[in-house]
Amino acid sequence: MARPIPWNCRQFNGEFGCNICLLEGIRVPKRRGNVRVYPETNDGSPVELRTLEQHGRDMKLAIATRKMVNGIKGETPLVILSGFDYVKACVPEYMHGDCLGVCKQFLKLLFAGKKSQRWFIGDKISIVNARLMNIKPPYEISRSTGAVDDLSNWEASMFRSFFYITFPF
Numbered sequence: 212m213a214r215p216i217p218w219n220c221r222q223f224n225g226e227f228g229c230n231i232c233l234l235e236g237i238r239v240p241k242r243r244g245n246v247r248v249y250p251e252t253n254d255g256s257p258v259e260l261r262t263l264e265q266h267g268r269d270m271k272l273a274i275a276t277r278k279m280v281n282g283i284k285g286e287t288p289l290v291i292l293s294g295f296d297y298v299k300a301c302v303p304e305y306m307h308g309d310c311l312g313v314c315k316q317f318l319k320l321l322f323a324g325k326k327s328q329r330w331f332i333g334d335k336i337s338i339v340n341a342r343l344m345n346i347k348p349p350y351e352i353s354r355s356t357g358a359v360d361d362l363s364n365w366e367a368s369m370f371r372s373f374f375y376i377t378f379p380f
Contacts, residue, residue: 220287224246227281236248263298318370353368354368355369
């Protein structure tokens with residue numbers, strides 16, 4: 212929530228709210244409200260990433276037109292840091308980068324990937340679900356996992372719990 216202040220940009224739940232890429236995002240209903248999501252591209256093409264040059268152009272255009280451009284509202288004080296690429300320095304935080312990024316992708320490969328891959332265990336979902344339901348997580352884990360055949364509805368804390376429980380390091 213603090214990132215938009217020095218960047219002078221939209222926060223994560225607004226259009227073009229991602230500080231890493233140029234996806235507009237879409238609003239989808241969730242529970243009693245809406246959330247903004249940044250879905251993968253349908254054709255598998257890479258997403259256009261933000262660059263310092265592009266950010267500078269958008270910032271100048273936003274100042275000139277007094278309208279937001281690609282989520283940029285206006286000038287940022289970060290421009291005075293010469294030689295510092297504040298766009299590349301902006302890294303995804305733990306929840307989105309790890310829990311909803313790497314962990315989710317890993318589980319999709321395991322359970323919904325190609326059957327020809329040797330790591331595919333999608334045919335054992337009922338066994339995994341039964342074992343997950345029998346696990347009594349420690350009190351530090353506030354939200355346990357759901358069924359692995361319902362990964363699309365998992366929240367970040369559920370992915371985190373799954374990896375803490377199944378891969379204790």
